[in-house]
Structure formats: structure tokens, C-alpha cells
Amino acid sequence: NMDNAYSEMVPMLERIESQRKELKRQMRVLADNDRMRREFTANITHELKTPLTTISGYAELIAGGMVADDADLRDFGSRIYREAGRLTALVNDILTLSNLDEAERSDHADSTSILGSMEPVDLPRMLDSVMQRLEQVAKKGEVTIVCDPHPSMVVGVPRLLDELAYNLASNAIRYNLPGGKVTLACGMDEAKRPYIQVIDTGIGIAPEEQDKVFERFYRVDKSRSKARGGTGLGLAIVKHAASFHGANIDLASELGQGTCITVTFPVQVWPDMGEGASPVVL
Numbered sequence: 001n002m003d004n005a006y007s008e009m010v011p012m013l014e015r016i017e018s019q020r021k022e023l024k025r026q027m028r029v030l031a032d033n034d035r036m037r038r039e040f041t042a043n044i045t046h047e048l049k050t051p052l053t054t055i056s057g058y059a060e061l062i063a064g065g066m067v068a069d070d071a072d073l074r075d076f077g078s079r080i081y082r083e084a085g086r087l088t089a090l091v092n093d094i095l096t097l098s099n100l101d102e103a104e105r106s107d108h109a110d111s112t113s114i115l116g117s118m119e120p121v122d123l124p125r126m127l128d129s130v131m132q133r134l135e136q137v138a139k140k141g142e143v144t145i146v147c148d149p150h151p152s153m154v155v156g157v158p159r160l161l162d163e164l165a166y167n168l169a170s171n172a173i174r175y176n177l178p179g180g181k182v183t184l185a186c187g188m189d190e191a192k193r194p195y196i197q198v199i200d201t202g203i204g205i206a207p208e209e210q211d212k213v214f215e216r217f218y219r220v221d222k223s224r225s226k227a228r229g230g231t232g233l234g235l236a237i238v239k240h241a242a243s244f245h246g247a248n249i250d251l252a253s254e255l256g257q258g259t260c261i262t263v264t265f266p267v268q269v270w271p272d273m274g275e276g277a278s279p280v281v282l
């Protein structure tokens with residue numbers, strides 16, 4: 001009878017309806033990805049053009065014999081050099097992000113050939129090397145390292161973990177207030193998860209900006225960020241490098257007070273500590 005036929009159809013109709021919703025959701029995701037990709041390309045073009053315009057402007061003056069004064073010549077030369085450095089940093093960051101994108105979409109073997117192999121990384125030693133490289137930009141006594149005395153090892157791609165820590169630390173210095181402090185910390189939380197933490201006493205990030213700063217080329221204050229030599233891709237790299245390692249990012253910040261970013265890795269399991277044993281990640 002009709003009632004029976006109808007009640008048999010109900011689950012099928014519900015299935016169709018839920019499939020329709022899922023398809024619609026997937027189409028929205030695809031459209032979003034497409035929009036983001038187009039925005040990213042437009043941004044890259046713009047970001048590359050700006051230093052190129054400066055470089056060719058000064059180079060043209062020099063090549064045309066328009067710069068008679070020696071001091072001017074040196075000044076223009078150093079501007080060209082600075083902008084070329086900005087271009088190099090930008091191209092390197094774009095390459096790192098595109099490698100991370102590709103690795104996220106491929107299987108383990110491919111991601112190893114794209115990013116490099118996973119190895120045990122000693123966090124205190126890594127933070128130490130980051131601090132040494134930042135010594136030229138940091139003020140004397142500005143940066144301190146506070147690490148758990150226990151060895152905190154993480155299995156990961158060394159270059160990526162290094163870049164993650166370096167980007168966080170260099171932001172902490174670049175957005176610090178005069179006389180402010182930066183602390184690089186690492187250790188193991190109660191759940192035995194290794195973490196690294198970068199704390200500054202700088203300008204802070206307003207609550208409504210805290211998610212956006214991880215987007216590519218998003219800057220709270222464009223001119224300030226650029227004047228301090230940022231590419232606008234630092235935190236996007238941090239986000240993708242963390243996710244590649246299964247790590248969580250926690251950002252706590254208050255305007256005018258400072259920022260604390262914690263990257264917490266999954267529990268690391270070391271199955272057999274015998275000679276030549278290699279660690280695995282849960």
C-alpha cells in the first residue's frame with residue numbers, strides 16, 4: 001500500500017538530501033580554494049613587483065650616468081642590495097609554502113622527497129642556533145632561552161622546524177617594544193607532549209586579528225611590517241609546518257602587552273633505544 005511505499009522511500013530521500021548537502025559543501029570548499037589561489041597569485045605578483053620597481057629605477061639612474069656623486073652611488077647601490085635581499089626572502093618563502101602545499105597533498109614517500117626526511121631534532125639546540133642567527137637583529141640581552149633540562153626531542157623535518165622557530169622568534173623581535181624582552185622556551189607538558197614557546201613583551205595582536213595573521217600576506221599594519229623586513233608569509237609557514245608535524249598552535253596576546261605563541265607536538269614514542277634505533281611518531 002501507499003503508506004508502506006512512502007515509508008520505504010523516506011530513508012532513501014534522506015540519503016539523497018544529505019548527499020546533496022555534502023556535494024554543496026564540497027563545491028563551496030573548491031570555490032574557496034580557487035578564490036584563495038587566485039588571491040594568492042595576485043598578491044605574489046604585487047609583492048614581487050614592488051622591489052623590482054625600486055631596483056630597476058635606481059639601476060636605470062646609475063646605468064644612465066645620472067649619479068655623479070660617490071655617496072649617492074653607494075646609497076643607491078645599498079638600496080638595490082636591500083631590495084634584492086627582500087626579493088630573495090620572498091622567493092624562498094613562496095617556495096617553502098608551495099613545497100608544504102604539495103607535501104600535504106601527497107603520500108609519505110613523496111613528501112619526504114619534497115621536504116626532506118624526518119629526523120630526531122633536539123629542541124634546545126635548535127632554539128640556540130635560532131638565537132645565534134638572530135643576534136644581529138636583536139638588541140643586547142633582549143633574547144633569552146629557557147629550556148627544560150630534559151632532552152626534548154621531536155621527530156620532524158629539521159629545516160622546517162628550524163624555519164618555524166626562526167619565524168616566530170624573528171617576529172617576536174620585530175614586533176617588540178623598545179626595551180622589551182623575548183623568551184624562547186621549550187619543554188614537555190604534563191601530557192608528555194614536547195612544545196616550543198616564543199614570548200614577547202611587544203605590541204600585541206588584537207583579538208579580531210589573531211586568526212587572520214596566519215593567512216598568507218595578511219599584515220596588521222602593512223607599512224610597519226614591511227619596514228621591518230617581513231615577507232608577510234612567516235606565520236603562514238609556521239601554520240603549515242606545524243600542521244605537517246601534527247602540532248597545535250596556541251596564540252595568546254594582548255595589545256600593548258605582548259604575545260605568546262606555543263607550538264605543541266604530539267607525544268613522541270621511542271620504541272627501542274638500542275644502537276641505531278629510530279624514533280617513531282604516534
Ligand code: ADP
Pocket residue numbers: 167171172175200202203204205213214218219220221225226229230231232233234235236259
Ligand atoms: P610579516 O613578515 O609581516 O611579519 P608574518 O606572517 O610573520 O608576516 O606575520 C603576519 C602579521 O602578524 C605581521 O605583519 C604582524 O602584523 C603580526 N604579528 C606577527 N607576529 C607578531 C608578534 N609577535 N607581535 C605582534 N604582531 C605580530
